Amino acid sequence: MEKKTITIKDVAKEARVSAATASRALGNYGYVSDEARRKVLEAAKKLNYNHNLVAKSLRTHRTLIIGYLLPDITNPFYAGIARGIQDVAFEQGYNAIICNNDNDTTKTERFLKMFIRNRVEGIIYSTPFNKALEGMVEIAMKNGIPVVNCYGSTRVKALDVVTGDAEGGCYKVTQYLLSLGHTRIAFLKVLGSGISEKRFAGCKRAFEEKGLAMDPELILEANDYSQMSGYLTAKNFFSKKNKASALFAFSEQLGIGALKAAREEGIEVPGTLSLVAIDDIMAEMLHPPLASLSIPTYEAGRMAALLLFERIGGRVNVPSRQVMLEERLIMRESVSRVAMVNNEKEVSGEGGEISQEVKEVGEGEK
Amino acid sequence: MEKKTITIKDVAKEARVSAATASRALGNYGYVSDEARRKVLEAAKKLNYNHNLVAKSLRTHRTLIIGYLLPDITNPFYAGIARGIQDVAFEQGYNAIICNNDNDTTKTERFLKMFIRNRVEGIIYSTPFNKALEGMVEIAMKNGIPVVNCYGSTRVKALDVVTGDAEGGCYKVTQYLLSLGHTRIAFLKVLGSGISEKRFAGCKRAFEEKGLAMDPELILEANDYSQMSGYLTAKNFFSKKNKASALFAFSEQLGIGALKAAREEGIEVPGTLSLVAIDDIMAEMLHPPLASLSIPTYEAGRMAALLLFERIGGRVNVPSRQVMLEERLIMRESVSRVAMVNNEKEVSGEGGEISQEVKEVGEGEK
DNA sequence: AGAAATTCTGAGAACGTTATCATAAGCGAA
DNA sequence: TTCGCTTATGATAACGTTCTCAGAATTTCT
Structure with missing residues (x-):
């Protein structure tokens, strides 16, 4: 039988x-x-x-599978990218294997090795810097597997790169806040995050263009991109006498944490404090709806996949490409024109010289 | 060279x-x-x-790959399940291929065929009823590929099933609202959704236990589980003279839509209206934080994967199992004790006889 | 020491396809 | 008719593993 x-x-x-x-x-x-x-x-x-596609793959040396390495599919930021990648893959008759590395070195290593052993035809990664990543990506490329970086660590050499215009986007946000009369803007960065520094550069440019100097005391450093970090850092800042009329959080989670802290301190948003964040995932759902720098995650995923499939399709000797996606500012009710002239200590000093060691952080969102 | x-x-x-x-x-x-x-x-x-795992698979007839079919990875509900599945797969040395069918028949068919051709060793699905699903699942099982249903359509015969205790969970919610003095509770269901009916049965039981009858006019039917549907249905309800002191939305998205409608109508939550929803994904982040019936998506995914791997491991002749996960009620600020005795038309009549054609809906969240 | 069991090894077939190649059939042109 | 070209077909050899099996080497038991 x-x-x-x-x-x-x-x-x-x-x-x-x-x-x-x-x-x-x-x-x-x-x-x-x-x-x-x-x-x-x-x-x-x-x-x-x-x-039987297994037998077919063995014979043809084509598996019709690509690998996607991300920190955590539960994070809507990456889910958006994943969806973009999968849709393009589907159109091309491919499947994607998605792996969550949790920014963990061991998992990264194991997954990338698995990709190679499974003979995936291409790899996309969205993970921040991580020791194992660099070496494994190199090995993959040596094995003829094209690798594309989509919002991942730029310290690792990938064939093509898709990122957002972090500098330009933050420049726009800062410019916007300045145009509403805010000069005392607090920036909620992340300590040791490479992309955080890029973002901050855009903020600085907006200040410099207006001939304004930044108050170093308004530059806040969270430990990572999480909500809790945003909450703690903001809470600590609010407890000081040094006030700001606006706060720009470098991730939505940070922004949500800051919003909670503000609510607890009785600081009205946007009455007393205007708030802007980055990501724009659930910003519209919050109360008040959060003005945000929107990152087109789905489009980024699609783009990364398109670049990858060009390589898979044989365009190997093309120079590497860097796609930069615009980050759009979405204005919402969490921001208002500055209410009264700030009567506290005037902006002064040598103008925000920040010499922060730039190393990417191994946890958090990007 | x-x-x-x-x-x-x-x-x-x-x-x-x-x-x-x-x-x-x-x-x-x-x-x-x-x-x-x-x-x-x-x-x-x-x-x-x-x-070379491709060659190995051909020889050993084991691919170390499972397939997971869901509507949309961008939906946090499914992302949670996916994560649970992937973690168990990882522990077992397996990889998962995740496919978004968007509740579309053609895609369902194509993906399931792809699973079989790729010789996945098992399949988990979380999609609502869909014509292609039934046939393809049958074919998969005929080919010896075990199939587990995780919060998907129960009209399709799968080996094992993982679902939440929808009836019991909703019973608890209703009981809780009743205990706070709410008797005029509006239920925001979804038209034609099988699980919606199960949920409603729990609500009815709580009413019956107290010897109370439901007011048919408080039973609201949205077209699907989306935010927009919640908004429209609630908006329409609020415009009528018939009032409720509490509203129970059958998904978080519905709840968010209803919250928005309430805010627009000047209805205070929880002052005038208490609000509870199902899912508990971003409920805590909202303002006010939304009391919710929490669904353990991650645990559900893990459980489904465990059942699947038991089958893959050879336990084939075990009778099918139905795992029912508890749905926990998380109390939050969106609910308060009923403020004043409702002076409107008293509950009366024949007590909520709803003869709704039970057919599962082909769109929406679950 | 001899028998029996255990451990180790390699030759060759098999897994289910497709690639290669040789050959044949059909057809219009010279 | 014969030649050349296109179309069609099947035998056979891959693809890179692991399985099967037979036998050699080693250990353990009488």
């Missing part, structure tokens, strides 16, 4: 042709007469034949 | 053993002397050998 699996040979026999012809008919390549094709397809249907 | 891929034979030659011995050493099975093992591993490292 053993159930034998149906192979292409069974189909061929049923259709009274050779296995080669059956393969051609089923795979839709080479020369096959209409008559033969009809017979083969009929036989395949009759026998409930399921094409 | 062609780069030859390194095979196990190359490793064997380098180590001066046979391919069979090399395979045993690398695969860690059978008898291998320490000496031979050492030589093989050394040679493998020296040559940068990458085990």
